[in-house]
Amino acid sequence: MIKNKKILITGATGFLGYHLCKSLIEKGIKFTAVDIKPMHKSILKSTKVTYYKKSIMNDKFLKEIIKKHDLIFHFAGIAEPDRYLSNPLEVININLKPSLQIIKHCEDTNKILFYTSTSEIYGKNPKIPFKEDDDRLLGSTSTSRWCYSTAKSMVEHYLHATSMFK
Numbered sequence: 001m002i003k004n005k006k007i008l009i010t011g012a013t014g015f016l017g018y019h020l021c022k023s024l025i026e027k028g029i030k031f032t033a034v035d036i037k038p039m040h041k042s043i044l045k046s047t048k049v050t051y052y053k054k055s056i057m058n059d060k061f062l063k064e065i066i067k068k069h070d071l072i073f074h075f076a077g078i079a080e081p082d083r084y085l086s087n088p089l090e091v092i093n094i095n096l097k098p099s100l101q102i103i104k105h106c107e108d109t110n111k112i113l114f115y116t117s118t119s120e121i122y123g124k125n126p127k128i129p130f131k132e133d134d135d136r137l138l139g140s141t142s143t144s145r146w147c148y149s150t151a152k153s154m155v156e157h158y159l160h161a162t163s164m165f166k
């Protein structure tokens with residue numbers, strides 16, 4: 001049962017992270033939240049949350065905190081279209097590198113990882129609604145617009161290639 005598990009949420013101030021935090025608090029479940037942005041006051045006032053204002057780019061921190069938890073909900077990343085265009089390297093680095101480290105640390109310590117991807121990975125595929133096995137149809141790699149979807153799909157490929165998805 002989830003109540004007996006130690007839960008870690010990365011990207012806890014984002015859309016998914018915030019709503020998961022809220023739901024866990026409503027259910028009376030303790031958890032740890034990590035994000036570089038300040039946590040919403042309604043979440044912080046709960047005695048159920050331990051919050052770290054830290055970057056997931058800090059691998060030493062990631063390794064140590066993952067060891068202390070059973071369930072890892074990895075939601076951290078950059079999902080801002082303006083930044084895809086203005087700083088694609090940052091988007092790739094933050095969405096890809098820590099995710100690969102989180103997967104490795106979860107594998108090494110036998111933790112359960114929940115990872116969320118994005119419908120953005122389907123790119124320009126006109127078939128809507130998308131299905132998990134639909135084709136990805138992206139533009140040129142010289143178009144910064146596709147850096148986010150590519151980084152997220154690389155993490156999916158990595159998960160499929162490791163024991164985390166089997």
